[in-house]
Amino acid sequence: MLHYFILWFLKLYKFCIRVTLRRFSDLMILKGVKLKFREFGIRLGDKKKQPDLKPWDIDVHDPRFYRRVAVDHALGLGETYMEGWWDCDDILELWYRFYKAGPWIPFSARLVDWLGFVPINRQSEELSKEVAIKHYDLGNQLFSYMLDKNMCYSCGYWANADNLDQAQLDKMDLIARKLKLEPGMKVLDLGCGWGGMAKFLAEKYKVSVVGYNISKEQVAYARKLCADLPVEIRMEDYRKVNEKFDRIYHIGFFEHVGRKNYRKFFELTNRCLKDDGLHLVHTIAVIDKRIITTEEWTNTYIFPGGQLPYGADLDEYSQGYFIIEDLHNFGDDYHRTLLAWHKNFNDNWPKLRNLYGEKFYRMWNYYLLHCAATFKARKLHLLQAVMSKNGVAVHDDLWKDLQDMSVGYRFLIRFRVGSALLCLYVKPLFLLTFADNGTLIKTFSFTVKSSVTGKFAVAAIPRPLALSSSSNKRIGSLLTSLTPFSLT
Structure with a gap:
């Protein structure tokens, strides 16, 4: 009941905005919207009259576009694109410019985010079925034409891959190695998708897998795919x-x-x-807490009820249940994965056109390119966290492999605070770039664990920093100010 009241309240709020904007002429609205878009380096106009528009500029076909965007912001932008009111030759660059300019989030978007998730549980057992019906049950044919041969609907791992199939195989193998699987183990796959990962593990690592899923289409496909393997797919929450x-x-x-x-x-x-077991979380995450974790257009048309976690949520909410043994970010690979899906979708669209129609085609392209832009701009990240219940030494051999691929560097910083000698074990989340003189020339984020408190945090160095032998004290001071835990 509360869910429907919230939706009614949001509609009332937007109605009030529309009424307020009626006081302004169409010309004033047009100028205001154009001015706002110019802040992001984007021009709006008619390409027939303005042939100098750039590929990322918006070619407006319907003048109602301006008032709609003034009221509904990102939701209005997406809906008017679906309705054919505007076009853009490079939607990826369009959204990349939005995101790189900074987290401009209108009050209405923050209100939608807050009202949509704070008063109610959008992922309750009952409401969580909505995304299965509206997204994952769109049809296996659609996803088979878009995804890789194993039907993996998540970020691939492109460190040594040059195509989507290999990137997804490498991702699955990376997960298996992080989990330190052994023949005969019993493994739980939550939200098992179309069963590609379960099949891979059962065949290559000789484990038995139990998968849980609430999508009818996915469950039917997965059961058929894994029919002759020690894999059980349960259609349960x-x-x-x-x-x-x-x-x-x-x-x-x-x-x-x-x-x-x-x-x-x-x-x-x-x-x-089990007490000596491992738990791996593979999730999209937001690191910058100024950014809301849901976006109204995506939440309306693509993933109803979806809510991205903040990176710090993994530690905060698992406290007392798990120890984070390893955290790995390869979010930039999602940009490449999404572009591969986009290409596959468009290459196979002639086979899908009669099933889905032109409006769906525009919506799906917009979704894939919009998401790709968020990862390209590094506003969204892909985190893999390995957790244990009581502390387990995990994959030191794997870390060596990752170091050889220029990701996952770890180093130790020692410095003094008063009379205490403190150690920080630092594990960068992004590739570090150094100049010849040892100066860090690329901003990076990292995970930190204090040798004194044992607490875990995510921090970032926002400016170039020399990593010389004399820098330890300065680094320690910087980390002390940035990380949320006490070092003494």
């Missing part, structure tokens, strides 16, 4: 799991759990994991 497993993993599932359920989720996975 993850909250029904009540047995022990050697390993637990979920890929692109945590985005559908929701912040109101994180604590119970980690309690459940802790209860269902």
